[in-house]
Amino acid sequence: MLSKKEQNKSGILLPEDWCKKVEGVLASTYKEECNTHKKKFQVHGITYPNELFLAVGLFDPEDLLLPPVSYIISLDLEENKDEPDTYLDTLIDSMGIFFDSFFADSNWNDFQATWSEAEYKKLTFHYKVSRENLSLSIQAESLLNQ
Numbered sequence: 001m002l003s004k005k006e007q008n009k010s011g012i013l014l015p016e017d018w019c020k021k022v023e024g025v026l027a028s029t030y031k032e033e034c035n036t037h038k039k040k041f042q043v044h045g046i047t048y049p050n051e052l053f054l055a056v057g058l059f060d061p062e063d064l065l066l067p068p069v070s071y072i073i074s075l076d077l078e079e080n081k082d083e084p085d086t087y088l089d090t091l092i093d094s095m096g097i098f099f100d101s102f103f104a105d106s107n108w109n110d111f112q113a114t115w116s117e118a119e120y121k122k123l124t125f126h127y128k129v130s131r132e133n134l135s136l137s138i139q140a141e142s143l144l145n146q
Helices: 016-029 031-037 084-104 134-144
Strands: 040-048 051-059 069-076 112-120 123-130
Touching: 016 031, 016 040, 016 051, 016 084, 040 134, 051 084, 051 134, 069 084, 084 112, 084 123
Parallel strands: none
Antiparallel strands: 040 051, 051 069, 069 123, 112 123
16 A cells, blocks of 8 residues: 555564654754644655565644645665665655745645656665545554554
8 A cells, every 4th residue: 555566464563762863854954834833744754575664744734624735755775685775865855846946936736646767876675645544544554564
């Protein structure tokens, strides 16, 4: 459901303290924009044997029914060979590039519900931009896997 690839095993959530740290970096980088629009960031990460899934949602904490803007990343991993940690900084940089363009255009509306390929710092990954509420999707996936 959350991953780009069909998975046979449940993923492992990235540590909450790591996600909070990334949220803090994004919040401080985009402090003015977040204050102006009354938005907050929420970061999620899941590792699978053959994929790293990262997502960041920009949402309104006062009205959770408003759809967020979600930037979702999938990186293919070679099972038992690649270490996901080595790619995190580059993928976080791609989040910044996305939100730079998002906040630069007050009429931004370039949602892409299908996976697109991108390359940054010689790292090829897939991304999509949606209105998906990531917290609800993670809760739904957890229920489906029980």
